[in-house]
Every structure is written in C-alpha cells, then in structure tokens.
Amino acid sequence: MSLRDLAVLYLIAGLACAVAVYRAARPDGHGARRAALSAALCVPLWPIWAPVALTAGRGESGARPGGAGGEAAARVLGALREGVSACVGTSFEALLSREAASRIEAEVTRAAARHAELDALLRQSGFDEGAAAARVAEIERGGGGAGARSLATAHLHLENIRRLRAMRDRDARALDELADLVQALRTQLVLARFAGSSVEGVGGIVSEVWARVEGLGAAIDAAGSAGYEEPIET
Incomplete structure (x- = not known):
C-alpha cells in the first residue's frame, strides 16, 4: 500500500x-x-x-x-502541511522537508495527547479544585473533628490538583505559541517563494520552531521520567 x-x-x-x-x-x-x-x-x-x-x-x-491544546495542534498541523507544500521544488525544501515536518507533527501530536488526557482527568469530580479547597477550609475551621494529619492530606490533594492544572495550562500555552510561530513560518515561506527572498531570511524562524518543538518534547520526557504525585482522596 x-x-x-x-x-x-x-x-x-x-x-x-x-x-x-x-x-x-x-x-x-x-x-x-x-x-x-x-x-x-x-x-x-x-x-x-x-x-x-x-x-x-x-x-x-x-x-x-477540543480544548486549547487540540485547537492549537490542529493549527500547527495545517500550517505545516501548507508550509511543506510551499517549499517543494524550491531552495527552501531543505529547511522544511516532509521528514522534518513529520518529526514536528509527532511531537505536537504527543503534546496534544497529553494535554487532552490532563484536561479529561481534571474534569472528573475527584480532581475538582474548588471542592479540594473547600475541604481544606473546612478542616482548618475544625469541621468534623479532623486533625493535623487530615489537614496535611487535604493540602497535598489540593496542591496535586493545582500542579496538574498548571501542567495542562503550560502545555496549552506552548502549543498555542508554537501554532502562531508555525503559521508565521508558513506565510514567510509562501512570501519567499513568490517574492524570491533568500534562504537566510527563513532560517531564523525555522530555528525558533525547532527550539519550541524540542522544548515541548523535553518537557514531556521530563514529566514522564519523573512521574507525578497521585492526588490523595480525603
């Protein structure tokens, strides 16, 4: 096939x-x-x-x-396809080949998948930040006769949820910024193709795209190797 x-x-x-x-x-x-x-x-x-x-x-x-991550990933993939098409048969093809675009797509897809997983997880009732914060406040007021240990557990649960939310939001921002950059690269490549701009004028933005992509991959790999603390139900 x-x-x-x-x-x-x-x-x-x-x-x-x-x-x-x-x-x-x-x-x-x-x-x-x-x-x-x-x-x-x-x-x-x-x-x-x-x-x-x-x-x-x-x-x-x-x-x-779709969430912010899914929308941004779709923007990246669409702009990449158009950028690769604009490079075909030109001196810019070495800067954004189909193989290079495939590598970028793989990292973006991986980041979007993690964002979607975190987003779905944080919609579950056990990961409700408001409820977790309310539980901390209740224990601090002395409700239910809970002691210092219960308060520490409730604080840990709340902190874990906030860390997960921060990871989700950071992934969304990174994907959104990358989407803006890849769209700018696409227009730069199209302009260069029709205006006859030099390769040097495109190289800088390509380098920036790769830096962002490598940053995405490094963040995911670091989180995967370190893991994260499981929230503790109170």
Missing part, C-alpha cells in the same frame, strides 16, 4: 469520526458551532481527539470542545 493510499484511509477515518462526534454532540442552538468545531478537529486529529470528544458528554457540560 502506497503512502497516498494510507493518507486517503486516514482521511476517511477522520471524516467518519467527525460525523460520529457531531452526531453524538446532539447540537442545538449555540451548541451547533461547538459541535462543528469538535467534529472538524477530528479530521486531522481523530486518533487523539475522537475518544475524548465522544466521552466528553459524561464530563462537565461547560468544557470546550
């Missing part, structure tokens, strides 16, 4: 997932736009986003479809 055949199969699977996600959302009124965005994200990111979107109805009703 050729690469083109695989791409067609991937697209068909993405479209099928998009239809399933849209139908599962049962869009109504303002929800139609939200459901359409969630379905659109499934086309390029169906292995990551479809499972999350299809189970989102069992989470909090106010959750954003």
Whole structure:
C-alpha cells in the first residue's frame, strides 16, 4: 500500500469520526458551532481527539470542545502541511522537508495527547479544585473533628490538583505559541517563494520552531521520567 493510499484511509477515518462526534454532540442552538468545531478537529486529529470528544458528554457540560491544546495542534498541523507544500521544488525544501515536518507533527501530536488526557482527568469530580479547597477550609475551621494529619492530606490533594492544572495550562500555552510561530513560518515561506527572498531570511524562524518543538518534547520526557504525585482522596 502506497503512502497516498494510507493518507486517503486516514482521511476517511477522520471524516467518519467527525460525523460520529457531531452526531453524538446532539447540537442545538449555540451548541451547533461547538459541535462543528469538535467534529472538524477530528479530521486531522481523530486518533487523539475522537475518544475524548465522544466521552466528553459524561464530563462537565461547560468544557470546550477540543480544548486549547487540540485547537492549537490542529493549527500547527495545517500550517505545516501548507508550509511543506510551499517549499517543494524550491531552495527552501531543505529547511522544511516532509521528514522534518513529520518529526514536528509527532511531537505536537504527543503534546496534544497529553494535554487532552490532563484536561479529561481534571474534569472528573475527584480532581475538582474548588471542592479540594473547600475541604481544606473546612478542616482548618475544625469541621468534623479532623486533625493535623487530615489537614496535611487535604493540602497535598489540593496542591496535586493545582500542579496538574498548571501542567495542562503550560502545555496549552506552548502549543498555542508554537501554532502562531508555525503559521508565521508558513506565510514567510509562501512570501519567499513568490517574492524570491533568500534562504537566510527563513532560517531564523525555522530555528525558533525547532527550539519550541524540542522544548515541548523535553518537557514531556521530563514529566514522564519523573512521574507525578497521585492526588490523595480525603
């Protein structure tokens, strides 16, 4: 099977997932736009986003479809494809080859998957920051006769939730900043192609993209090797 055949199969699977996600959302009124965005994200990111979107109805009703990480990842992948196309057959092809784009896509997909996992986790009732903070306040007021040990446990639980939230938000910011940068790279490459700009004018932004991508990968690898503290239920 050729690469083109695989791409067609991937697209068909993405479209099928998009239809399933849209139908599962049962869009109504303002929800139609939200459901359409969630379905659109499934086309390029169906292995990551479809499972999350299809189970989102069992989470909090106010959750954003796709989340910031999924939206940013979709922007990165779209801009990368256009950037690679703009480079084909030009002197810029060595700066952003298909192989290089594949490596960037792999890191972005990995970061988006972690963000989606953290986002889904933090929607669960056991990871409610407000409830955890309320429990700390209750113990500090002396409610239920809880002692110092219970207070320490409640504080640890709250701190763990806040650390997980900080990780999720940091991933979202990193993906969003990378998306802006890759979109700028795309327009720079298109401009260079038609205006005849030099390779040197594009090299700087390519280097910055790689620095951001390597930063994403390093953050995920560091978190994976260190692990994180499991929140303790009180």
